[in-house]
């Protein structure tokens with residue numbers, strides 16, 4: 001029987017999601033998680049592939065707005081819930097869904113698409129590049145000390161109910177979105193993701209706790225959400241699992257980390273999905289015993305290349321012609337002139353002038369948020385400089401002073 005791909009109807013969601021769970025191995029999600037993701041699913045932009053009555057393929061998209069260098073929010077399709085039934089793998093089902101989805105995203109006018117990949121090797125062939133990395137730290141807090149900046153002692157910490165303190169914590173999040181590229185501005189319903197706390201997610205740890213940091217005037221300056229996992233071996237050696245830590249100034253940042261490091265009966269603080277330039281790296285007395293590790297996080301694709309490049313700002317004047325390869329979305333293929341003038345105005349237009357740089361859309365996606373430099377891509381042979389001097393100029397202009405960061409999965 002021929003496979004049929006069609007847009008999801010709301011009443012098909014359960015079958016569609018059961019299929020997705022199976023594609024990921026078949027362990028059922030908690031009812032809380034399932035309910036949340038059902039409420040966040042946008043059926044009109046979710047695809048199902050059907051073999052008779054059986055769902056064998058799924059791909060969804062969320063309507064995000066993502067911060068980019070300069071602070072603008074760019075409409076971005078958040079590609080999600082991708083799965084192909086184990087019986088139907090390696091027959092091109094994913095490829096057909098990616099084709100349809102990118103065509104739909106283009107028609108809908110979102111200049112970029114983003115995703116987090118279950119396996120880092122899947123999406124490069126569809127033009128996605130790795131635009132952000134995530135830092136994980138596992139700190140031995142029996143050995144590692146914090147050097148806190150002046151003002152830390154003036155920060156007041158208050159334990160708060162995660163649900164009740166959500167509105168004030170969301171204010172902090174919203175302020176950070178404008179400061180750091182790669183962050184999705186909160187869309188209605190997404191704030192609930194931070195509070196998701198089913199027993200199954202705790203792995204023996206406590207329910208989610210929240211500590212709020214306030215300045216002397218009572219203004220909120222940050223918060224951390226965390227769980228404590230009791231461990232007793234030769235004495236108490238519990239683990240503090242940090243879910244979120246967002247703060248607006250150095251004193252609040254240090255006060256929150258100091259609090260987490262100092263929780264009695266614990267010996268480890270573990271924080272995953274942190275920015276790669278997390279200030280914690282500079283607060284700790286021993287970075288090695290903080291066991292940093294890095295992995296790919298947000299994969300990004302330019303869907304409408306000129307609109308995407310014009311939507312961000314650049315750190316220096318620039319006039320560069322790029323020869324871009326994009327076999328999967330050929331409307332982006334060819335030669336583009338990107339100009340950022342002395343006043344900061346940006347234009348990206350087609351040109352017949354000789355190219356200065358040559359690269360694939362995937363590598364342009366990797367560099368788009370300013371975290372991966374064009375120079376580092378060139379060192380790997382992925383960007384080729386055709387006119388001397390243009391690589392350094394473009395690399396400086398694209399780079400972001402603040403590392404791009406995706407604070408949560410989707």
Ligand SMILES: CC(=O)SCCNC(=O)CCNC(=O)[C@H](O)C(C)(C)COP(=O)(O)OP(=O)(O)OC[C@H]1O[C@@H](n2cnc3c(N)ncnc32)[C@H](O)[C@@H]1OP(=O)(O)O
Pocket residue numbers: 023024079080081082083084085088089090091092093094095096115116117118119121122125
């Ligand atoms: C954004 C997200 O939701 S990420 C979640 C992705 N989903 C999962 O990981 C769930 C488990 N895996 C699956 O459901 C499937 O194996 C998928 C979705 C990864 C791939 O689906 P398929 O229909 O088998 O892919 P398809 O047949 O279109 O393969 C296209 C190409 O990608 C390659 N490919 C497919 N899966 C992988 C993988 N996991 N790693 C590397 N390459 C892969 C194929 O070999 C093929 O390469 P080719 O064109 O050179 O022959």
